[in-house]
Amino acid sequence: MKRKEKRRLRQRMRRVLRLIPQLLKLIIRLLGDRRVSGVDKAILAAALVYTLTPIDTIADFIPFFGLVDDAFLIALALTRLLYRAGDAPLREHWEGEEDIVTLIHTMRRVSEYFLPPHIRRHLLGKVEG
DSSP states (O other): OOHHHHHHHHHHHHHHHTHHHHHHHHHHHTTOOOOSSSSHHHHHHHHHHHHSSOOOSOOOSSTHHHHOOOOOHHHHHHHHHHHHHOHHHHHHHSSSSSSSHHHHHHHHHHHHHHHHHHHHHHHHHHHHH
């Protein structure tokens, strides 16, 4: 990958990381939505707790990379919900300016680039099983 492309990905990731507080607010709202299944609520709650806990796969005190795993797990949980409940609950509860569906897909793609494969597999396991 060229240096310019890497720089662009890093900038995108920084933009996504700045949106984590809004995404956590979205998750909290989704936890109260009747259209969200119990299993999806449990996964969203786990993503919320994981993100708010300072000790996780990549420690949050590590600049930039410490939040990438949080963004990836949030993206996984929201992607799962998107495919199971549709985009209506996400769009209804999202207060951000960006399109939430596009943002979720961008978060996942960009986060995957920065995470080592073994950490990706570990986090995928938390959502899938």
